[in-house]
Amino acid sequence: MIKSIIKYFSEIFRGVKSLLTGMKITGYYFTHPKEIITQQYPENRETLKMFDRFRGEVVLIHDENNEHKCTGCSACEIACPNGTIEIISDKAIDPETGKPKKVIDKFVYHLSMCTFCNLCIIACPTDAIKMAQTFEHSVFDRTKLTKVLNKPGSKIMAGIKE
Amino acid sequence: MNFNIYDFTDFVTSVSNWLNEILSPELAVITGMAIIGIIFLLFIALLGLSLVYIERKVCAFFQQRLGPMRVGFWGTAQTIADIIKLIFKEPLVTKNADKFLFNLAAFIVMIAPLLAIAAVPFAKGLHVLDFDIGIFYVTAVSSIGVTGILLAGWSSNNKYSLIGAMRSGAQIVSYELSVGLSLLTIIILTGSLQLSEIVNSQSDGWWIFKGNIPAVIAFIIFIIASTAESNRGPFDLAEAESEITAGFHTEYSGIKFAFFFLSEYVNLFIIAAIGTTVFFGGWMPLHLGNLTFFNNIMDFIPPLIWFFMKVAALLFLIMWFKWTFPRLRIDQMLTLEWKYLLPLNLMNLMLMSIVSLNGWHF
Numbered sequence: 323m324i325k326s327i328i329k330y331f332s333e334i335f336r337g338v339k340s341l342l343t344g345m346k347i348t349g350y351y352f353t354h355p356k357e358i359i360t361q362q363y364p365e366n367r368e369t370l371k372m373f374d375r376f377r378g379e380v381v382l383i384h385d386e387n388n389e390h391k392c393t394g395c396s397a398c399e400i401a402c403p404n405g406t407i408e409i410i411s412d413k414a415i416d417p418e419t420g421k422p423k424k425v426i427d428k429f430v431y432h433l434s435m436c437t438f439c440n441l442c443i444i445a446c447p448t449d450a451i452k453m454a455q456t457f458e459h460s461v462f463d464r465t466k467l468t469k470v471l472n473k474p475g476s477k478i479m480a481g482i483k484e
Numbered sequence: 485m486n487f488n489i490y491d492f493t494d495f496v497t498s499v500s501n502w503l504n505e506i507l508s509p510e511l512a513v514i515t516g517m518a519i520i521g522i523i524f525l526l527f528i529a530l531l532g533l534s535l536v537y538i539e540r541k542v543c544a545f546f547q548q549r550l551g552p553m554r555v556g557f558w559g560t561a562q563t564i565a566d567i568i569k570l571i572f573k574e575p576l577v578t579k580n581a582d583k584f585l586f587n588l589a590a591f592i593v594m595i596a597p598l599l600a601i602a603a604v605p606f607a608k609g610l611h612v613l614d615f616d617i618g619i620f621y622v623t624a625v626s627s628i629g630v631t632g633i634l635l636a637g638w639s640s641n642n643k644y645s646l647i648g649a650m651r652s653g654a655q656i657v658s659y660e661l662s663v664g665l666s667l668l669t670i671i672i673l674t675g676s677l678q679l680s681e682i683v684n685s686q687s688d689g690w691w692i693f694k695g696n697i698p699a700v701i702a703f704i705i706f707i708i709a710s711t712a713e714s715n716r717g718p719f720d721l722a723e724a725e726s727e728i729t730a731g732f733h734t735e736y737s738g739i740k741f742a743f744f745f746l747s748e749y750v751n752l753f754i755i756a757a758i759g760t761t762v763f764f765g766g767w768m769p770l771h772l773g774n775l776t777f778f779n780n781i782m783d784f785i786p787p788l789i790w791f792f793m794k795v796a797a798l799l800f801l802i803m804w805f806k807w808t809f810p811r812l813r814i815d816q817m818l819t820l821e822w823k824y825l826l827p828l829n830l831m832n833l834m835l836m837s838i839v840s841l842n843g844w845h846f
């Protein structure tokens with residue numbers, strides 16, 4: 323009898339305590355406007371910084387000499403579940419060994435089919451591609467969403483092997 | 485006409501004398517009623533507009549958001565835009581709905597808070613209906629609103645509406661009890677049901693301070709139970725969006741939906757106003773013992789401002805509840821009332837009687 327009465331009241335106190343804990347948290351947010359995470363997008367376009375792991379689009383990394391690390395191995399093409407990537411490769415003569423070697427002609431990327439799953443990035447053995455943080459992708463013509471990622475005149479960095 | 489911001493009695497009397505001079509007695513009464521009615525309608529419209537905006541902002545800040553920001557400065561014109569949108573929307577009626585009851589429900593829901601708001605004492609002399617059973621009147625008429633909700637649910641010919649309405653019915657039947665009992669706890673001290681009497685009895689201190697621990701418990705129970713009575717979160721099972729679409733007002737659109745929406749906010753105001761009147765001294769300024777200087781400063785602030793400040797504080801508390809606590813399930817809600825609030829309330833009533841008999845309050 324006494325036990326159940328004690329249990330009854332301790333339940334009430336525990337309930338009230340947990341409710342007050344919740345109110346403390348929301349009260350903290352209310353009194354600290356710095357915690358607000360809303361981005362006022364078109365206004366803060368200049369200063370807006372996307373978070374690190376945001377996946378905007380796939381890009382092929384080029385360095386200042388217009389060189390990239392893609393060997394044309396097609397691992398990303400195979401890894402992609404949506405057929406977003408098409409690697410069109412070419413044969414070229416390796417200047418060092420004089421043997422024929424596979425190089426990419428076009429790295430075609432269909433942004434319209436990409437689900438930003440990151441699988442191609444993981445699959446790439448040479449870390450040639452990465453996710454960029456751009457997100458303003460809307461265009462008036464669908465064909466503009468098909469992009470060639472290797473820049474014109476670019477070539478593979480020296481020393482990158484399949 | 486002598487206008488005094490601290491005491492409206494003379495002002496109101498002179499207005500009614502002036503009406504009597506220029507009009508026949510019957511016409512004067514009717515004109516007086518019409519003026520008061522128009523003032524209240526304008527007040528309610530303004531109240532709805534501002535409360536919706538405030539609620540959205542408060543809710544946003546609790547959830548680390550900014551809320552409406554686009555229409556007007558900091559989104560201040562957002563609710564006006566919403567109202568215009570609602571007015572231009574087509575008022576749909578479901579096929580096979582009971583058209584008469586369907587239309588009636590929206591008005592009944594609106595009538596209840598309109599009746600109740602007349603009894604709210606805004607300031608000294610600014611009080612439309614001062615019945616000697618004021619508290620009883622307010623609790624009675626404010627529960628008329630549930631008839632509207634039940635009718636809305638029934639006449640919509642929609643299972644979600646019906647479930648929502650039935651939940652609302654169960655909710656009102658149970659929580660009305662707690663609201664009444666918690667108010668009774670303070671009535672023991674005031675010895676009067678008249679709202680102006682209750683305010684006057686607090687001229688030397690508010691009941692929440694004077695009434696010792698039982699008054700605080702009564703206030704907590706009051707605020708929980710009345711939140712439930714107004715169908716607001718965490719007790720918004722009647723319109724639980726995630727389970728039953730929008731509950732009793734699923735089938736309403738356009739301006740009739742706006743009525744339901746508006747009535748929720750006016751009800752909210754009435755709850756806060758009654759809570760203020762009974763527990764926080766209504767329009768009475770805050771007085772601390774014998775600190776004459778402090779008391780004089782407090783007296784300098786007009787009663788209307790005191791009243792609205794206190795109401796705003798209570799409204800904020802209720803909004804804080806809504807945006808913090810998760811919604812209760814129907815059985816949890818009934819358990820809370822019948823197993824916890826009601827027994828506690830009865831105990832508290834006993835406690836208050838003992839306190840009052842022994843003169844332990846201040």
Ligand code: SF4
Pocket residue numbers: 380401402403404405406407435436437438439440441442443
């Ligand atoms: S992110 Fe996914 S969908 Fe997009 S290209 Fe890479 S693998 Fe394909």
Ligand code: SF4
Pocket residue numbers: 391392393394395396397398399409445446447448449450451
């Ligand atoms: S991007 Fe990487 S995985 Fe894709 S073809 Fe080039 S080297 Fe191979």
